[in-house]
Amino acid sequence: xxxxxxxxxxxxxxxxxxxxxxxxxxxxxxxxxxxxxxxxxxxxxxxxxxxxxxxxxxxxxxxxxxxxxxxxxxxxxxxxxxxxxxxxxxxxxxxxxxxxxxxxxxxxxxxxxxxxxxxxxxxxxxxxxxxxxxxxxxxxxxxxxxxxxxxxxxxxxxxxxxxxxxxxxxxxxxxxxxxxxxxxxxxxxxxxxxxxxxxxxxxxxxxxxxxxxxxxxxxxxxxxxxxxxxxxxxxxxxxxxxxxxxxxxxxxxxxxxxxxxxxxxxxxxxxxxxxxxxxxxxxxxxxxxxxxxxxxxxxxxxxxxxxxxxxxxxxxxxxxxxxxxxxxxxxxxxxxxxxxxxxxxxxxxxxxxxxxxxxxxxxxxxxxxxxxxxxxxxxxxxxxxxxxxxxxxxxxxxxxxxxxxxxxxxxxxxxxxxxxxxxxxxxxxxxxxxxxxxxxxxxxxxxxxxxxxxxxxxxxxxxxxxxxxxxxxxxxxxxxxxxxxxxxxxxxxxxxxxxxxxxx
Numbered sequence: 001x002x003x004x005x006x007x008x009x010x011x012x013x014x015x016x017x018x019x020x021x022x023x024x025x026x027x028x029x030x031x032x033x034x035x036x037x038x039x040x041x042x043x044x045x046x047x048x049x050x051x052x053x054x055x056x057x058x059x060x061x062x063x064x065x066x067x068x069x070x071x072x073x074x075x076x077x078x079x080x081x082x083x084x085x086x087x088x089x090x091x092x093x094x095x096x097x098x099x100x101x102x103x104x105x106x107x108x109x110x111x112x113x114x115x116x117x118x119x120x121x122x123x124x125x126x127x128x129x130x131x132x133x134x135x136x137x138x139x140x141x142x143x144x145x146x147x148x149x150x151x152x153x154x155x156x157x158x159x160x161x162x163x164x165x166x167x168x169x170x171x172x173x174x175x176x177x178x179x180x181x182x183x184x185x186x187x188x189x190x191x192x193x194x195x196x197x198x199x200x201x202x203x204x205x206x207x208x209x210x211x212x213x214x215x216x217x218x219x220x221x222x223x224x225x226x227x228x229x230x231x232x233x234x235x236x237x238x239x240x241x242x243x244x245x246x247x248x249x250x251x252x253x254x255x256x257x258x259x260x261x262x263x264x265x266x267x268x269x270x271x272x273x274x275x276x277x278x279x280x281x282x283x284x285x286x287x288x289x290x291x292x293x294x295x296x297x298x299x300x301x302x303x304x305x306x307x308x309x310x311x312x313x314x315x316x317x318x319x320x321x322x323x324x325x326x327x328x329x330x331x332x333x334x335x336x337x338x339x340x341x342x343x344x345x346x347x348x349x350x351x352x353x354x355x356x357x358x359x360x361x362x363x364x365x366x367x368x369x370x371x372x373x374x375x376x377x378x379x380x381x382x383x384x385x386x387x388x389x390x391x392x393x394x395x396x397x398x399x400x401x402x403x404x405x406x407x408x409x410x411x412x413x414x415x416x417x418x419x420x421x422x423x424x425x426x427x428x429x430x431x432x433x434x435x436x437x438x439x440x441x442x443x444x445x446x447x448x449x450x451x452x453x454x455x456x457x458x459x460x461x462x463x464x465x466x467x468x469x470x471x472x473x474x475x476x477x478x479x480x481x482x483x484x485x486x487x488x489x490x491x492x493x494x495x496x497x498x499x500x501x502x503x504x
Contacts, residue, residue: 017057021050025366037488040143040369041481047373063374070371073364074139075271079253081142081164082275087283089161096411097162100404101169104442108133108400119389119471128181128463129472132453133397135174136167137446138268144441144487159434159503163441168272175266176202178452185459205263217277225281229345245351249278278348375450381470390474397475398443398482405439431501433494443483449476
């Protein structure tokens with residue numbers, strides 16, 4: 001007997017539900033973006049309505065599939081964040097990012113011990129709650145950094161780089177904490193040694209992957225990419241150009257996800273490192289002229305002087321010849337268009353924007369946030385004692401992440417503009433707007449917080465009771481709502497002024 005899946009035509013109700021699901025995710029995302037500057041809120045709401053919490057129109061198998069598809073979207077979001085970053089800024093701001101990340105981890109865990117007198121948590125259960133709220137949602141952080149949401153690209157600035165790097169570090173630590181909670185919840189006698197091995201393995205793999213990728217990218221991939229940028233053969237071939245660059249990025253993307261996941265750290269970290277490697281390649285060859293410019297420089301125009309019988313050779317094109325080129329537009333999203341001059345070689349960034357950005361923003365990202373929606377235990381949340389304790393806990397958790405921005409007030413920005421504006425030593429003394437922005441962008445917990453809380457609740461020896469689990473979810477939900485809304489208000493109020501103090 002052949003082993004195969006039997007193809008059958010989907011039913012009309014299934015087709016109507018799936019098509020309306022995809023459309024309404026985009027529609028409500030657009031509405032919430034214009035009203036609240038946070039498109040993910042509308043998409044999470046549609047997930048709650050269509051999924052198990054309320055209507056239950058999505059079958060369980062569909063919800064499992066959408067979680068997997070949405071997670072692919074999250075990985076691509078993180079990869080795009082690394083690709084859009086400035087590699088030089090990431091290296092220069094690594095100490096600052098570490099300070100922000102440590103603050104964003106320890107402060108929520110410390111504040112969670114207030115739950116001991118507030119809601120009768122045990123110390124271990126309070127630690128489990130703090131571990132869930134110590135994370136930062138990478139998907140939400142990158143969503144609020146989207147140029148279409150902000151009106152300008154913050155990802156390559158010092159402020160955006162510090163935010164994104166700190167969020168990635170929080171994710172890696174959250175992965176460690178999830179492993180620790182799972183081991184404790186198993187209740188095995190070898191818990192101490194298992195925790196030590198798990199923590200050591202994750203830290204070693206995280207550092208090791210970064211160390212290994214640097215020489216490979218610098219000494220092998222950069223010369224190869226530079227050669228591609230100066231060769232016309234690869235661009236004009238049917239298999240070359242942007243499709244080939246997409247294939248190369250896909251190979252690096254998949255390889256890093258597999259390496260990080262199987263080795264023992266977060267796949268999101270692997271996606272970010274792969275994006276940073278591609279950003280380094282793009283930055284390292286930006287000064288290389290395009291194929292057409294090289295040919296124009298080498299082209300010789302022969303002009304014969306009839307009077308003197310001499311020939312004049314012009315080895316350089318006229319400036320107007322280079323400047324006057326017809327732009328070619330590549331649609332990327334409703335609010336942004338990439339314009340690439342004709343004759344300029346496609347780059348890794350332009351290839352991603354041209355091919356993957358529309359798919360990411362109109363399909364994968366809405367599905368990701370919609371899948372978060374139906375993972376929220378919506379109906380049980382509405383119990384009197386759970387509500388008020390959850391709200392108080394959420395306020396504490398918002399405060400715990402906003403405090404991350406304090407570092408921006410005292411850290412040297414290294415900008416001459418900052419010194420010129422009267423700040424001693426180039427310090428970001430007037431960067432309080434950026435500090436509030438960074439703290440607000442770190443507030444959302446999203447997918448990582450839900451994952452850790454469900455691990456703590458569903459272990460054989462539960463680390464959270466039902467009411468405790470619901471209180472923690474109140475903190476996660478309100479933080480995930482409040483973070484993007486706060487970022488949207490700050491951007492509307494201050495605009496590019498959030499980068500005051502040399503954080504541009």
